[in-house]
Amino acid sequence: MDYIEYETDDRVAVITLNRPDQRNAQNAGLLKELDEAFDRAVADKEVRVIVLQANGKHFSAGHDLSPEAQNGPPWDHMFDDVKQNGLLAMYQWELGHFFGYSRKWRDLPKPTIAAVQGACIAAGLMLCWPCDLIIAADDARFADPVIHMGIGGVEYQGHAWEFGARKAKELLFTGGFIDATEAHRLGMVNRIVPRDQLGEATLALAHEIAKMHPHALMMAKRSVNHALDAQGQHNALQTGFETHSLGHANAWIVSGYPVMVGLDEMTKANKGNANGGAKS
Ligand code: ZN
Numbered sequence: 001m002d003y004i005e006y007e008t009d010d011r012v013a014v015i016t017l018n019r020p021d022q023r024n025a026q027n028a029g030l031l032k033e034l035d036e037a038f039d040r041a042v043a044d045k046e047v048r049v050i051v052l053q054a055n056g057k058h059f060s061a062g063h064d065l066s067p068e069a070q071n072g073p074p075w076d077h078m079f080d081d082v083k084q085n086g087l088l089a090m091y092q093w094e095l096g097h098f099f100g101y102s103r104k105w106r107d108l109p110k111p112t113i114a115a116v117q118g119a120c121i122a123a124g125l126m127l128c129w130p131c132d133l134i135i136a137a138d139d140a141r142f143a144d145p146v147i148h149m150g151i152g153g154v155e156y157q158g159h160a161w162e163f164g165a166r167k168a169k170e171l172l173f174t175g176g177f178i179d180a181t182e183a184h185r186l187g188m189v190n191r192i193v194p195r196d197q198l199g200e201a202t203l204a205l206a207h208e209i210a211k212m213h214p215h216a217l218m219m220a221k222r223s224v225n226h227a228l229d230a231q232g233q234h235n236a237l238q239t240g241f242e243t244h245s246l247g248h249a250n251a252w253i254v255s256g257y258p259v260m261v262g263l264d265e266m267t268k269a270n271k272g273n274a275n276g277g278a279k280s
Contacts (some may be wrong), residue, residue, distance in 0.1 A: 003030035005055075006037045011048040011210035012203065013041035015144055020056025026065035027124055028097065033103055034127075042108055042249030046215065048210040050108070051202055052131055053115040060124030062154075063098075090258060091245050098126065098155040099241045106130035107225060109218045112210055115201075115202040116140045126156040132221060134188065134203045136180040142188070145175035148233065150260030154168040157240025161233055162188045228267070 005016040015037045017024040024057050041050045055058060063069075074181045081089055108130075118135035122144050128134050131213075134154035152172060153159060163178075171178065183189040187194050193201040202273035210216065215266070226236075 001033045001089045003027070003034040004037050006040065008044070008047060009203065010207065011046060012051060012206040013037075013044065013049070013055065014051045014203070015041065017052075017054040020058075023058040023061035023062065023119065024054045024077035024124075025049065025054060025061045025066075025069070026127075027064040027069035029064075030064075031097055031101060035104070038105055038108060042110060048110060048212070048214050049117060049206040050110055050112045051206050052112060052198060053202065054117070055161075056118075058118035059114075059116040059120040060127055062118060062124050078258075079256075087249055087252070089214075090248060092172060094245065095241065096157050098123065099237075102126045102130045102156040103237070109221070111217050111221060112212070113206055113209075114191075115198050116142075117198055119143075122146055122154050125158070125162075126154055129158040129162060130158065133181075133190045133205070135191050135193060135198065135205065136183060137188040137198040137263055138180055138192055139195050140189075140192075142178040142179075142182070142183055143175060143177040146169060146259075147172060147175045147245075148179065150251050150254070151245075152243055155239065155241055155244050156274065157237060160236070161228065162186070209257040 003017070003019055005014075005018050007016075015034065017030065017034070019025060019030060038050065041047045066206045068116060078089070087238075105127075108159050110135070113132040113133045113135060114131035115135050115142055117136075120140060120142045122127060125142060144159065146152075147153055159172060162168070163171060167178075167186060170176070178186070180189060180254050184192050191201070191205075248258045251258055254260060
């Protein structure tokens with residue numbers, strides 16, 4: 001694996017994002033390896049709890065925005081395709097790789113714990129939100145700033161469920177950060193620990209949970225997730241993905257590019273069929 005580390009510690013699988021120099025930005029390879037690691041932990045009968053953590057100062061800066069990341073259909077080559085097929089290719093990619101992965105990981109049949117330090121931005125939220133528990137280092141901070149790209153939120157729009165409606169709107173409207181303390185107060189984070197104790201504290205909690213019967217753990221998780229779905233979470237998340245996709249469509253209409261970052265630059269890049277440093 002190039003982007004992920006995987007190890008087991010007794011009954012706990014520990015999956016570690018390992019692109020610290022890129023602030024654990026998510027390219028296609030990282031997402032694929034991460035999904036395979038989750039599958040491996042689920043398939044291992046000895047594993048009862050899964051920890052997701054990250055090497056380096058930051059949990060994840062979101063999707064890797066560099067052209068070589070291949071985070072979907074290469075935008076530079078999409079212009080002709082969009083004219084013929086609209087946003088079909090982009091929609092399908094994001095449905096499978098962004099929204100789809102997060103949905104799948106949310107319903108893994110074993111408890112998952114995310115350990116978050118530093119910045120957790122945009123698609124970074126799509127890694128920790130699907131986990132059952134979130135332990136935050138005291139330096140953790142969270143934001144979904146895609147409003148700056150002319151889009152209403154990331155592909156997996158858990159905001160209202162994680163923050164409550166009013167805070168969700170504030171954070172979406174401003175693209176601003178909340179720190180670990182506020183995330184804890186709002187119920188998004190289970191516990192805050194000093195940065196240098198994050199790994200140890202998360203593993204201790206994982207081992208405590210791993211003493212429980214695996215069937216009981218799975219049923220407890222299913223029960224709570226079903227309660228959320230009974231309140232409409234499943235359908236709301238699906239609708240959130242559709243509105244995210246509508247944001248891409250609107251950006252194409254307005255700027256000729258999937259997002260509205262540096263509108264003038266994007267328009268120029270489109271005309272010149274150069275990349276222009278596009279963001280997603
Ligand atoms: Zn998108």
